[in-house]
Amino acid sequence: MTAKNKVLVSAGSKHGATAEIARRLGRTLESEGYEVAVIPPGDVDEIESYDAFVLGSAVYAGHWTEDAKQLAARVGDLAAQRPVWVFSSGPIGDPPKPEEDPVDV
Structure with a gap:
C-alpha cells in the first residue's frame, strides 16, 4: 500500500471502549x-472507495455486534481484492460460570 491509500476503520462498540481502539x-x-476514515459500522454508506479495511467489534456472548457483522459481510465481497484486518475486543479467558446450579422453586 502506498501512503495515499484510503483506509476505513470501523468497529462495533456498545460502551465506547472498542470505538476508542478504532480511533x-x-x-x-x-x-x-x-x-483514514473512522466510522461506526452502522454509519458506513459506501465501501467501494476504500483501498483497505480495519474492522473490529466488541464481543458479547461470543459474538460481534450485529452492525459490525453486517459491515464485515459487505466488505467480504471485496476481500479478495483489498487488504482487510480484523480485531475483537472483549473478555479473555473462560466465560463466568454460576457458582451453583439453578434451583427449582
Missing part, C-alpha cells in the same frame, strides 16, 4: 501517511 488505530494509520 487510536485510525490516528496511528494517519500518522503513517494514510488517508
